[in-house]
Amino acid sequence: MFTPEMMESVKKVEATRAERMAMEPRRMTAEEKDALLKEFHPDYKEEAFCEIKIGPNKGQKAPKELVHLLHSNSRLLADQVDLSKIDYDVDVLVIGGGGAGASAAIEAHEAGANVMIVTKLRIGDANTMMAEGGIQAADKENDSPVQHYLDAFGGGHFAARPELLKRLVMEAPDAIQWLNKFGVMFDKDEEGNMITTHGGGTSRKRMHACKDYSGAEIMRTLRDEVINRGIPVVEFTSAVELIKDSNGRVAGAVLLNMETDDYLVARAKTVVIATGGAGRMHYQNFPTSNHYGATADGLVLGYRVGAPLLYQDTIQYHPTGVAFPSQIYGALVTEKVRSLGAMLVNVDGEAFMHPLETRDVSAASIIRECTARGKGVTTPLGSGVWLDTPMIEEIGGPGTIEKRIPAMLRMYMNYDIDMRKLPILVYPTLHYQNGGLEIGGDGFTKVIDNLLVAGEAVGGIHGRNRLMGNSLLDIIVFGRNAGKAAAARAKDVELGEMNLNHVEEYAKELKEAGVETGDVSPLLLPKYARHER
């Protein structure tokens, strides 16, 4: 329950509610947003970044923690693996069992390829499972793919790669239909119209949802489909290094059984990296909304074989992570809470911003409220602002919260906070990796023509900021595309002899640059175990 000091502030929030309900806070001008971001967005905090010293992005910046991994060597430099003993031999190897990986595997299977998924935890133990808010697609009368393009391009600060963004918006309705045909239960009215809402930065209501279990509903359906099709899924097994062949292509991956610590060799004609995000890197010590295995592995794997990164210096901090209670610190409070009408309110009960600005602007604005302006609410782990959830019931009628955002209600009820009656405390949480490995419109990395990337591990689809609902969309659109493309390419690939020479070359470069960290990467799991000595 809230502390007495918090309850004092709640009274102020309640006192201004009626007045606030009658007005719509002003949206910021483009100039105001720019100034706000520069001063308060974590991406602009120079000391949190450093320079990458080797490889294709040499000279560019990335978060320190990521650079540390890029400046670390492969496990396989010390641990020898016999590549002649092949444990799995397939056409298409999909690394990562989230939404992008599952979509890729299903499409590769559909195309007749011999495909397999390898994944760190269980299939579906992934960021996809946790997505709450929804998925965008321009399928309503007043909307169009062009409008969707404009929203995403502007929201991403005009930095998205046009050929990627085009694919995202043009194939969006198709993606929704594909999911619906597998049986994903989208929220619909009696006539079958999709119930759609706004997300931060959308100009049309195009957010499709499955209550606030949107990602879960998509993921469990795709997982079920993968299993129904008999696609092999090797769980609790991580890819720790890509294997190359004598022609400079990729030829599979070295895998690590997470339980036994044994290495395995998977040979493949095409490889899809679908390893997702990096929240568990805790950039700038932020808490995170991400799953346990989100440690940027795919970026490290790709970078070591020479694939360039794009926008690796832009991270999305979701404006509304849980600030209190501490047990669920950093967990996501879906943007849908704001879509449904809840306002962001400071310690004095003032609505200090429009609730539906884009995420980077919202996060920076909350940080400003809690720091420079000193209008945050103090919590045991820092501070936060109110998200005035009782407004939802007043706007949508009693029962709206239970019907539309049951997961949120349940999460808080576990700690005796009834968000229907009391506002909740939020602060930005590390949420999404905007950048990642660079791909072309066809899904292949630009340097290796049988290596593909899909999902959150890709950089460039969204530019420098992603809108809510465009990621679930991108994992389906680009996951499917990668599966099809990988299956087709596999038909033409003749693999040469397998080797791990790049691991040694990388080590040499690190040594020459004088930046070896002494650690190994990819990280695989965050180090949470506390050891007293």
Place this chain on the structure above:
Amino acid sequence: MEKMVNVYFFGKQYRVPAELTIMTAMEYAGYTLKRGCGCRHGFCGACATIYRIKGKNELHTCLACQTQVEEGMYVASIPFFPTDKRTYEINEIRPEQRVMMELYPEIYSCIGCNACTKACTQDLKVMQYIAYAQRGDFEKCAEESFDCVACGCCSVRCPAGISHPMVGLLARRLTGKYIAPESKHLTKRVEEIHSGAYDDLIEQIMQKPIDEMQELYNTREIEK
């Protein structure tokens, strides 16, 4: 000093801060979790756990990531439970009662003990959704089971050996695919795109210089 409590992981005693969840308390105790930990935020069902408070009779099931530790908690995680998923081809089945009879016949052996409902970590009416499945009322089963995270705690306690989360999943897929009405606006838009209705427009916007895009973006009309 922060308040500490005694908990027992697999019978071994540890003293941990009282504010932690079972999951973070295990990490505090020194465990590096490999199994039984997925999303860490109550969505994936990886962290199914069973516990009993010392001296009390009742057994509780919970999600380790969503449950705070208590004094005297005896904890065992259930990182895997052999629920039984049957496979099918979604395009070949229909939302008929027969489908459940064929794929999950054991649901008809339910003895109505309600242990599943009591065990549910999401407070779902599990016995009820199984009853809907028995009757072939897939839509109700889907609705009632919608928030299921497939942790399997219900199945652990079921004397009839039913794999509840799999039954709910089948009902939801049948509902989403066959029972929910078609979204005509979606079908129409897909056809329009496939017929090339937006090809020129999208090419045009892709070609626009940045300043023009900025102007368009900053002045775009926002639906109320």
